[in-house]
Amino acid sequence: xxxELSYFLSxxxxxxxxxxxxxxxTVSVSALxxxxxxxxxxxxxxxxAYASAPLRWPARLYVDLIRGTPVLVLVLATYYMSxxxxxxxxPFQAGAVALCLFCASHVAEIWRGALQxxxxxxxxxxxxxxxxxxxxxxxxxxxxxxxxxxxxxxxAAAEMVKASxxxxxxxxxxxxxxxxxxxxxxxxxxxxxxxxxxxxxxxNFCIDMLGKYLSRHLEGAGKPxxxx
Amino acid sequence: MTVLIDIQDLHKSYDTLEVLKGVNLSVKVGEVxxxxxxxxxxxxxxxxxxxxxEAFQGGRILVDGQPIGYRERDGKRVRDSERRIAKQRxxxxxxxxxxxxxxHLSALDNITLGLTKxxxxxxxxxxxxxxxxxxxxxxxxxxHHRPSQLSGGQQQRVAIARAVAMKPKVMLFDEATSALDPxxxxxxxxxxxxxAQDGMTMVLVTHEMRFARExxxxxxxxxxxRIEEQGPPQRLFGSPASPRLRDFLxxxxx
Numbered sequence: 001x002x003x004e005l006s007y008f009l010s011x012x013x014x015x016x017x018x019x020x021x022x023x024x025x026t027v028s029v030s031a032l033x034x035x036x037x038x039x040x041x042x043x044x045x046x047x048x049a050y051a052s053a054p055l056r057w058p059a060r061l062y063v064d065l066i067r068g069t070p071v072l073v074l075v076l077a078t079y080y081m082s083x084x085x086x087x088x089x090x091p092f093q094a095g096a097v098a099l100c101l102f103c104a105s106h107v108a109e110i111w112r113g114a115l116q117x118x119x120x121x122x123x124x125x126x127x128x129x130x131x132x133x134x135x136x137x138x139x140x141x142x143x144x145x146x147x148x149x150x151x152x153x154x155x156a157a158a159e160m161v162k163a164s165x166x167x168x169x170x171x172x173x174x175x176x177x178x179x180x181x182x183x184x185x186x187x188x189x190x191x192x193x194x195x196x197x198x199x200x201x202x203x204n205f206c207i208d209m210l211g212k213y214l215s216r217h218l219e220g221a222g223k224p225x226x227x228x
Numbered sequence: 229m230t231v232l233i234d235i236q237d238l239h240k241s242y243d244t245l246e247v248l249k250g251v252n253l254s255v256k257v258g259e260v261x262x263x264x265x266x267x268x269x270x271x272x273x274x275x276x277x278x279x280x281x282e283a284f285q286g287g288r289i290l291v292d293g294q295p296i297g298y299r300e301r302d303g304k305r306v307r308d309s310e311r312r313i314a315k316q317r318x319x320x321x322x323x324x325x326x327x328x329x330x331x332h333l334s335a336l337d338n339i340t341l342g343l344t345k346x347x348x349x350x351x352x353x354x355x356x357x358x359x360x361x362x363x364x365x366x367x368x369x370x371x372h373h374r375p376s377q378l379s380g381g382q383q384q385r386v387a388i389a390r391a392v393a394m395k396p397k398v399m400l401f402d403e404a405t406s407a408l409d410p411x412x413x414x415x416x417x418x419x420x421x422x423x424a425q426d427g428m429t430m431v432l433v434t435h436e437m438r439f440a441r442e443x444x445x446x447x448x449x450x451x452x453x454r455i456e457e458q459g460p461p462q463r464l465f466g467s468p469a470s471p472r473l474r475d476f477l478x479x480x481x482x
Contacts, residue, residue: 124281125328129342129394130318132311139341143332218332 008191015182022178023199025092029174030161030203032096037103037160038153044104045111046137059108066105071163074098079170095167099160106156114149115141147218154211158204165200175199229256232292232398232429233278239286240273247273248284249453255398255446258427262440262461265450266476271433274450275400278431279320280313291319292397318346321391325403327383329375335362335386336371339393347394361389365419381412385419392423399423401432437482441465449473 012019047059066074078101079094089097118141126136168177179196183189233255240248247270255261263271276282278289280297288295296316298305308316329338339358343349349357362368365385375383384404391399401420405413417439424430424443434440440447441461448458449470457470465482468474 119326119328121324121326121328122330125322125324125330127281127314127317128279128320128322128324129390130314130346131342132314135345139345140330144330147332 008188011182011186011188011192012195018178018182019175019195019199022173022175023203025173025178026161026164026175026200027203029092029096029099029167029172030157030164033099033103033164034157034160036096037100038107040100040104041107042111044108045115048108048112049115050133063105063108066101067109071098071102072166072169074102075166075170091167091170091172094170095164095172099163099167102163103156103160106159107153110149110152110156111145113152114145117148118144143218147215150211150215150218154208157207157211161200161203161207229258231255231290232257232259233431234290234293235274235278235287236290237287238274238277238284238289240270240277240282240284247453248277250287251450251453251455253448253455253458255429255431258429259445260424260430260432260443261446261448262432262434262444263448263450264434264437264440264476265456269450270453271450272402275402275431275433278398278400279317279322281322283307291316314346318342318394319397321394321396321399323384323388323391323399323401323404325406327375327380327387327407329383329387329390331375334372334374335367335378338375338386339390342390342394357393358389361393362386364422365389366415379412380408381415384408384412384416388416388419388423392428398429398431401430401434403433403435405434405436435480437465437477437480449476451476 044059044062047055048063051059075095075098078098079089079091082089082094082097122140122144123136126140131139164174165176167174168180171177173181175196179192183192186192231254233253235251235253238248238251239246251270251274253261253274263274265271273282277284278291284297289297294316296308296319297313298307300306307313329335330341333341336355336358339361340351340354343354343357344351347354359368359371362371365388367382367385367389370378370382370386375386378386388399388404404420405416408416413436417436420430420432420439421443432440432444444461446458447461447464449456449464449468449472451470451472457464457468457473464473465477468477
């Protein structure tokens with residue numbers, strides 16, 4: 001047992017470069033997808049909540065279509081269709097695009113729900129003081145909707161990290177594929193899958209903490225600021 | 229006195245339901261006009277048309293001589309651009325039944341938002357003016373509180389300050405006291421009365437008959453999408469001509 005543990009540890013040390021590289025790929029492709037997908041999703045969600053039919057229907061079609069498609073299909077389609085479409089992507093790029101599209105469809109629904117949960121009086125009060133719609137969004141609706149959307153957004157972001165494992169099928173050397181490659185050399189199946197699981201957990205734990213921090217920051221609400 | 233708001237043959241429908249059936253009303257500078265009538269008579273809709281929270285299909289509304297919301301282009305009636313409409317809305321201040329303060333902002337910032345983003349004041353100027361208005365409505369001590377920490381009456385006073393700080397030409401009150409606890413009504417009515425005494429032009433939709441009688445220069449009774457009767461409060465409350473108004477006043481306990 002002792003021997004196995006020290007062998008495992010020595011293998012971690014020996015493969016630390018690969019592991020870090022894999023974890024970094026997972027983090028960077030997820031971060032890229034979450035950031036771009038969130039921005040895109042907020043635009044689409046805004047269209048779902050407020051746009052007139054010609055803009056709302058394509059948005060609805062997009063959301064329903066992408067949400068109804070398995071992520072794996074999305075990943076494969078993006079990678080293998082990019083070349084015939086005249087825009088060849090590397091596996092990393094294709095993976096980031098696929099996850100971004102997927103993330104956007106989920107964020108769009110979350111964002112629509114949050115915006116529609118706000119009382120109509122907020123929009124009207126913004127209008128009544130003469131604010132234009134973009135400014136009402138920026139100063140009145142978005143800050144409130146962010147608070148409502150934060151918990152579900154954190155869940156969606158964590159889903160993206162988990163979904164990034166699927167990029168291994170198109171050859172993106174993210175954490176899972178890297179772990180598999182290490183295992184094929186040392187046969188420490190249990191240990192290295194466990195290690196990979198622990199690293200995924202750590203990444204998502206960080207996202208969770210970030211979400212909690214942001215929630216608290218946005219909440220900063222409730223209490224009165226120190227009297228001047 | 230010059231006419232500030234001129235409503236001409238206003239028609240408004242929701243799909244097939246016509247809620248305003250040709251309303252004509254003019255409000256002069258400095259005048260206080262109360263609109264009374266039962267629920268569904270169209271009084272709130274009329275008020276909301278004046279600051280374009282509702283679209284309308286026929287007729288015109290002029291504020292300070294300027295037609296708002298729509299213009300003629302090649303013989304067709306087209307809606308003004310959103311940017312233009314935002315400018316027009318800034319000419320009118322609106323106070324809502326449900327206050328509609330921004331819950332994520334302090335009382336002070338509820339007021340400075342419009343001052344900085346619409347009127348283009350610097351932060352320092354905006355704070356100075358906002359504090360002036362908060363003092364005026366007796367809420368200066370609460371300037372750093374969020375709406376959720378204020379009572380209904382206090383929220384409504386902040387909402388009045390928010391609207392009036394924009395220096396509108398006219399203030400519109402949509403049942404400003406209807407959502408308040410009875411003991412909170414007086415403080416809000418006092419605030420409105422103060423504005424009236426300062427010569428602010430105001431249009432109030434209200435259920436407070438005694439208040440309407442006291443502060444108004446003109447009272448308008450609406451029924452089924454039309455103005456049924458209008459005139460000075462003494463005459464309207466004292467010797468109502470239309471049977472419907474007599475009926476309404478009797479039910480309102482006047």
